[in-house]
Amino acid sequence: MSVTVDRPEWEAAEERSRRGSHLVEVALRIRELGILLVLGLVVAVTAAYNPRFLSAQSIRDLLLNASIIALLTVGQTLVVITRNVDLSVGSVLGLSAFMTGDLLAGHQGLPIVVALLAGIVLGAACGAVNGAVTAIGRVPSLVVTLGTLYVFRGIDFGWAGGRQINASNLPDSLLALGSGRILGVPYLVAITVVLVAVTAYVLRSYRSGRELYAIGSNPDAAVLAGIPVGRRVFAAFVLSGAVAGLAGMLWTARYGTVDATAGTGFELQVISAVVVGGVAIFGGSGSVVGAALGALLLSTIGSALVVLKVPSFWQQAIVGALLIGAIALDRWVGLRIAAALRQRSIRSGS
Amino acid sequence: MAQRDDRGAAQSAETSSGPRLVLEHASKSFGSVRALEDGSIELYPGQTHALVGENGAGKSTLVKILAGVHRPDSGRLLLEGRELRLHGPADARDAGIAVIYQEPTLFPDLSVAENIFMGRQPLAAGRRIDARAMRDQVEALMQRLGVPLDPSRPARGLSIADQQIVEIAKALSFDAQVIVMDEPTAALSGAEVERLFSVARTLQDHGAAVLFISHRLDEVFALCQRVTVMRDGRQVFTGPLEGLSTDDLIRRMVGRELDALYPKQEATRGDVALSVRRLTREGVFTDVSFDLHHGEIVGLAGLVGAGRSEVARAAFGIDRRDAGEVIVEGRQLPPGSPTAAMAAGMGFVPEDRREQGLVMDLSIARNASLASLGRLRRGLFIRDADERRLAADWAARLQLRYAHLSDPVSALSGGNQQKVVLSKWLARRPTVLIVDEPTRGIDVGAKAEVHRLLSDLAGQGVAVLMISSELPEILGMADRVLVMHEGRLTAQLSRQEATEERVMFAATGHTTTEVGG
Helix, strand or coil, X not given: CCCCCCCCCHHHHHHHHHHHHHHHHHHHHHHHHHHHHHHHHHHHHHHHHCHHHHCHHHHHHHXXXXXXXXXXXXXXXXXXXXXXXXXXXXXXXXHHXXXXXXXXXXXXXCCHHHHHHHHHHHHHHHHHHHHHHHHCCCCCHHHHHHHHHHHHHHHHHHXXXXXXXCHHHCCHHHHHHHHCEECCEEHHHHHHHHHHHHHHHHHHHCHHHHHHHHHHHCHHHHHHCCCCHHHHHHHHHHHHHXXXXXXXXXXXXXXXXXXXXXXXXXXXXHHHHHHHCCCCCCCCCCCHHHHHHHHHHHHHHHHHHHHCCCCCHHHHHHHHHHHHHHXXXXXXXXHHHHHHHHHHHHHCCC | CCCCCCHHHHHXXXXXXXXXXXXXXXXXXXXXXXXXXXXXXXXXXXXXEEEEECCCCCHHHHHHXXXXXXXXXXXXXXXXXXXXCCCCHHHHHHCCEEEECCCCCCCCCCEHHHHHHCCCCCECHHHCECHHHHHHHHHHHHHHHCCCCCCCCECCCCCHHHXXXXXXXXXXXXXXXXXXXXXXXXXXXXXXXXXXHHHHHHHHHCCCEEEEECCCHHHHHHHCCEEEEEECCEEEEEEECCCCCHHHHHHHHHCCCCCCXXXXXXXXXXXXXXXXXXXXXXXXXXXXXXXXXXXXXEEEEEXXXXXXXXXXXXXXXXXXXXXXEEEXXXXXXXXXXXXXXXXXXXXXXXXXXXXXXXXXXXXXXXXXXXXXXXXXCECCECCHHHHHHHHHHHHHHCCCXXXXXXXXXXXXXXXXXXXXXXXXXXXXXXCEEEEECCCCCCCHHHHHHHHHHXXXXXXXXXXXXXXXXXXXXXXXXXXXXXXXXXXXXXEEEECCCCCHHHHHHHHCCCCHHHCCC
């Protein structure tokens, strides 16, 4: 049984669908714009209350405060896009922070590049554990990384044994990395920006990047398309671990004092930033730029509340409300887009 | 659908060139289950080959071997005479074998172009994806297929027909020489089937070897030149379709004479069981009135989108209604309450059994007892033993084929899944049963069993409303036929009055009074 529908002409349908796709693209791109808008609003309101909020030093501090979490969101985004999650990033950061501190304090004269590499390798090894259990053992990553969150932190405590490493024991070159600037931009901020830019480019324009999205969007289809799903997921975890290892080393450089508790609870801040930044928690869509902006927004709100003399316990409630708002917005936009897309299918008669 | 004239020509062309793809004596077991015993098939360039057989005959397993998803335990695959070993779907693709599944698996978040080229995106300098080239190539493919799909739109929201077009474009993009279509028409409307067929013919005329799998035998005759029939994991017949009839094929598929696919018995018509009065839902259907008597099967026919399922859903209280009333056994049903409808003795077997009829991960026993938990409850709890007894009882009555009642229902074939949905409702002993597309996607043997069951129910005095898009099923089973067109009832025909022409006439918007003769 069949109905023949008068089909609109090719050109007309084409033209209409082009216009439609433009609208959809704007709606999708709106996320980064939306965050910038909210960010601008927060800064404007706070600056109206206290103009010093806009001084060069204050802006540098805002960026510096956000940079470590923003760095972690880069790795986390890679993992979340594949429909997984890495809860162990805070513990990996802590482990790497203490290890690099210990290494440099114990071997005076060791080039900090060695410590940097050691941090990255340690993080990558931790990520490899997460990735192997998830991809080969087929255990949900939520469970795996919740486990390693405690395991890695436990190792950290065992290693530190209650010790604390102070700035006086650390080489000046390391502390310079934490507080120095290049062309007026703090090193940490520069490193974060470069890493975000490189990752964004790879995710956009390289096959391996697109395959991460494909895996998160439909894991079964990814297998049928011949994508090495296990290998890609494993790689995402290794990269997330490596980034957390790098962040740990930078953490020591920035704060100069390390004990076994560094980075405790960071995983939730990172995931909040990723979600606020528009990365779908069930994978398949989102960008590292959005996630990093999400980190900047959350940390700026934290600083703004201090300036506005809002009691600090409100901060958490506001972050939570923002998170729910962001997810509700995603859902709403998603439904609107889905409806628009279905409509387009019907109208173009195809 | 007319048979093609050049079938003979294609036939002779075949003898001059060898087969492109040959599967020889392939077998495959999953645990103790032998899914494929002796799967063999030969596909020739420029020909469309049909693969038919009941569900569970091993067709899907054979397809998955060709797709590189499963590796056969024994047997071999030859491409252009050379042995081919597939270690995964990517190998099949590289060998030029494309598989289009009934429900394509796309990436909803990614663009149409990316779906087509995933893993094979055209590259520019530095192994960077050349997005522009990718878009242009997809546009060219869409032009070739004559389908105006925007390459940059996300795959989310595409109709099943368009999703299949994306899969076909994918096959074209890597110049597939073997194209396997696994029940591609099961979820398509008539116009969409025609479009798919014209695309398939184009592929065939360009020299592709096409394997077409369908339960709809009229489609097989319309599109294909050769056929392979499978039964119980074996190839039981291969040959040209010319000279075969539908009955011949069915006989070979089931391996026994099908005395009647539509075993409708005469039943005495009783009092009115369900009365629907001027039921209206804004923009969906308008002013629908009909009576359903005890002991009769009423067929509800119409084109896809005519509002048949929607009327049934509103009558059962799943969807809201804007006006009108629903009366069961003389008592008004409150709107929007399936609970009240069930309490009044109604049952509803929905169209989409996987999404709406069953909880796929739950066991057979759990699914079968789902609508009867209130009756099974003793004190606060439900005993497993009671649940199993109920399920075993109905499984026996419906001749359900299963290994254990504790197996997930997803392990059953389509026909057996449908029997579980039916037993779920029959366990409540309904007096009014609405069945929406009761035999969609199930094989001929199971179909006849479902028909016999519906006929028995009517014989026991149950009032049955059967929605179906298969005209032979409506004409074969219904005592009366209601026809809908764009949300309105356009005809009520008795069994004697109902002919294919009359139903189609009403389904395309002509009221019966206009039928001259």
